Every structure is written in structure tokens, then in C-alpha cells.
Amino acid sequence: MNIYLDNNATTRLDARVRDAMRPFMGDRFGNPSSIHAHGQDARFVVDDARTKVAALINGEPEEIIFTSGGTESCNMALLGHCRQQGVAARILASRVEHPAVLKCAEFIEETRLAQVDWINVTTDGVIDLTDVYNRLKSAPTLMSVMSANNDVGVIMPLPEIIAAAHAQGALVHTDAVQAVGKIPMDVKASGVDLLSCSAHKLRGPMGIGALYIKRGTRLKPMLFGGHQEYRKRPGTENVAAIAGFGAACELAQKELSRRTAHICDLKHLLEEGLHHLPAVIIYGETAPRLPGTCYAGFGGIEGETLQMALDMRGFSVSVGSACSSETRDPSHVLTAMGVSPRDAARAIRFSLGPDNTEDEIHQLLSALGELVPQLRSQ
Numbered sequence: 427m428n429i430y431l432d433n434n435a436t437t438r439l440d441a442r443v444r445d446a447m448r449p450f451m452g453d454r455f456g457n458p459s460s461i462h463a464h465g466q467d468a469r470f471v472v473d474d475a476r477t478k479v480a481a482l483i484n485g486e487p488e489e490i491i492f493t494s495g496g497t498e499s500c501n502m503a504l505l506g507h508c509r510q511q512g513v514a515a516r517i518l519a520s521r522v523e524h525p526a527v528l529k530c531a532e533f534i535e536e537t538r539l540a541q542v543d544w545i546n547v548t549t550d551g552v553i554d555l556t557d558v559y560n561r562l563k564s565a566p567t568l569m570s571v572m573s574a575n576n577d578v579g580v581i582m583p584l585p586e587i588i589a590a591a592h593a594q595g596a597l598v599h600t601d602a603v604q605a606v607g608k609i610p611m612d613v614k615a616s617g618v619d620l621l622s623c624s625a626h627k628l629r630g631p632m633g634i635g636a637l638y639i640k641r642g643t644r645l646k647p648m649l650f651g652g653h654q655e656y657r658k659r660p661g662t663e664n665v666a667a668i669a670g671f672g673a674a675c676e677l678a679q680k681e682l683s684r685r686t687a688h689i690c691d692l693k694h695l696l697e698e699g700l701h702h703l704p705a706v707i708i709y710g711e712t713a714p715r716l717p718g719t720c721y722a723g724f725g726g727i728e729g730e731t732l733q734m735a736l737d738m739r740g741f742s743v744s745v746g747s748a749c750s751s752e753t754r755d756p757s758h759v760l761t762a763m764g765v766s767p768r769d770a771a772r773a774i775r776f777s778l779g780p781d782n783t784e785d786e787i788h789q790l791l792s793a794l795g796e797l798v799p800q801l802r803s804q
């Protein structure tokens with residue numbers, strides 16, 4: 427199998443998480459809404475996991491709604507807000523959001539559920555705070571800014587953004603899918619109103635996520651059905667996945683500083699090596715970034731060509747977010763940062779995880795040292 431360097435796309439399921447999930451694919455199969463012993467067993471597991479997810483972001487268990495993943499959480503935040511606000515709704519979102527927010531905001535705009543305005547980023551990929559202050563004058567009701575970007579890994583200045591939005595009476599949703607479990611997140615300290623996260627980015631299972639809804643924040647549901655999840659998200663809960671999500675959050679909380687130190691060391695090694703190659707640029711390099719994300723442009727080589735060559739040499743890397751790579755469009759994040767579409771198509775994303783080793787980074791650098799001049803000469 428290839429050396430895996432695409433941890434922003436998804437992460438390997440932690441064996442301890444798999445163990446935590448296993449009983450709920452066997453004898454412990456109750457429906458959490460049933461009042462008999464089987465049901466109550468499942469209810470206990472769901473609520474225990476809710477406590478663990480809440481603890482990782484310093485929220486309260488009652489503020490956590492389980493969803494099918496980051497995409498649903500982001501959609502629920504934006505659409506639920508529009509349904510709640512009716513004609514008063516106005517959305518402000520950054521141009522570098524993941525499609526889970528971007529496409530949802532475009533839908534809201536097209537269907538006239540609300541007016542949508544877009545915030546620019548600087549050439550480093552950080553939200554432009556001057557632009558935020560200006561656009562807040564149009565009195566949006568909800569601002570959506572990601573905590574950390576999935577392509578460049580840039581961490582956004584949330585405290586300033588939230589303070590500015592709240593001063594104008596706007597709520598703030600943050601897509602924290604790439605941040606939760608990788609950097610400390612504290613909903614109480616930040617005061618954020620809505621936060622989306624997803625288990626498979628932090629060594630949990632796919633298809634399970636959560637939306638944090640600050641106590642008192644009003645949001646209408648997007649789905650219609652039973653009374654599950656505080657009447658906010660109907661449907662029988664995915665108990666095994668929720669148990670896994672809880673376990674993954676508990677482990678991430680315990681191991682965060684150790685994982686971060688290890689991954690930072692690896693990224694340092696990688697970027698030092700990349701700087702020895704000619705005509706390589708690391709996007710967002712001077713901005714605060716996630717410990718494991720490095721998005722690099724290789725002058726003169728198409729990203730896709732280099733990605734395929736690396737794949738053949740045994741490395742799984744990405745040309746950008748897994749959700750946009752199928753479209754083969756250059757990263758909208760890089761173009762929003764002012765990178766030309768031609769240069770944006772020459773970028774490769776390396777995203778490191780706790781399982782990666784120094785030896786793997788040395789192997790990657792040695793492969794790049796051979797491939798880059800070879801591909802350039804073609």
C-alpha cells in the first residue's frame with residue numbers, strides 16, 4: 427500500500443475507535459428511542475459520545491446535534507438559519523469555504539432564500555479583516571467562516587471575526603471540520619454560535635458529524651420526521667458511528683499535544699526539503715497554519731501529473747480538496763488568494779497525520795528530488 431499523505435481528505439480509523447464501535451454492530455443493537463433495556467443501552471452510548479464530542483470543543487452535551495457529517499452540519503447551519511429568519515436572513519461567507527458551505531450559500535442565493543455576500547482573503551489565504559468590517563455594514567444575520575482551510579491549512583482569526591460579527595448583531599457559523607481534533611477549539615472562549623465538525627477527519631468513522639448549536643441559538647430543522655436530536659435532526663441515530671465519534675474525540679483530546687508536536691516536526695522536515703528544490707512555493711507559508719498541511723506549487727509541472735507520478739512511486743497525495751479534485755478545476759482557494767489559474771493547477775497538497783514517520787518524509791523528498799527535474803525536462 428502507498429504511504430498515505432492525504433489526511434485532510436480522510437484519516438485512518440484508529441484501531442481503538444474500531445474497538446469502541448464493534449459491540450454496536452453485534453449484540454448491542456437497540457434503537458436509542460426505545461424505552462426497553464436494549465434501547466436504553468443505546469441511549470446511554472449516544473449520550474456518552476455526545477459528552478465526549480462536547481468536551482473536545484468545550485461545549486455542553488445538549489449543544490451537540492449528531493448529523494451524517496461535515497457537509498450536512500454546514501448545510502443545516504446555513505439553511506436552518508434561513509428557515510428561522512425568513513425574509514430577514516442575509517448571509518456573509520468567505521470565498522475560500524469548502525463546497526459544503528460554498529455550494530449551499532450559492533443555492534441560498536439562487537433560490538432567493540437570502541442575499542449572500544462574499545468575503546475576500548489576503549494573498550496568504552487569511553480572511554481579510556478590513557473586508558469583514560466593511561461587509562458587516564450591510565447587516566448580515568449570519569456569517570460563515572471556516573476555522574481552518576482544507577487546502578492551504580490557513581487558520582482564520584476567529585476571535586476578531588466573531589467579535590466584529592457580534593458587534594453588528596450577526597451570528598457566526600464556523601466550519602471546523604479541519605480544525606477539531608487538530609488544534610485546540612473552545613466554543614465558550616470564542617463565543618461562536620454554530621460549529622460544524624466531522625468524525626472521519628480525526629480518526630473516527632465516515633458518515634458521522636456534529637453541529638454545535640450554542641444554547642439559545644434558534645435554528646429550524648432541515649429534515650422532517652421523528653423527535654431525535656432535540657427535535658433538530660430527525661432519524662434513528664447511527665449508534666455505532668456515534669460511539670466511534672465519541673471515542674475518536676476522547677482520544678484526540680488526550681493526545682492532541684503529542685500528535686501536534688510530532689506532526690509539526692514532520693512538516694518542518696518536509697518544508698525544509700521542499701525549499702531545497704528549485705521553483706517550489708508553499709502557499710500561505712507565512713500565515714498560521716494547521717500542523718500537518720502543506721500546499722506547494724511546483725513551477726512548470728501540472729499538479730495532476732506530479733500526483734500521478736507520486737502515486738506510481740507509492741505516495742498518496744492530493745491536488746487539493748477531495749471534493750473538488752474530481753472537477754479538475756484549479757483550487758478556488760488559491761485563485762481567491764490571487765494565484766493565477768495556471769499556477770494554481772500546479773499545486774500538490776501534502777497533509778500529514780499522527781501515523782506518518784520521518785522515514786516516510788525522507789522517502790517522499792527523495793522521490794520528489796528525482797521526479798521534479800525529470801518532469802520539468804519533459
Ligand SMILES: Cc1ncc(COP(=O)(O)O)c(C=O)c1O
Nearest residue numbers: 495496497524526576603604624
Ligand atoms: C473544511 C471542510 N468542510 C466540510 C467538509 C465535509 O465533511 P464531510 O466529508 O464529513 O461531509 C470537509 C471534507 O473534506 C472539509 O474539509
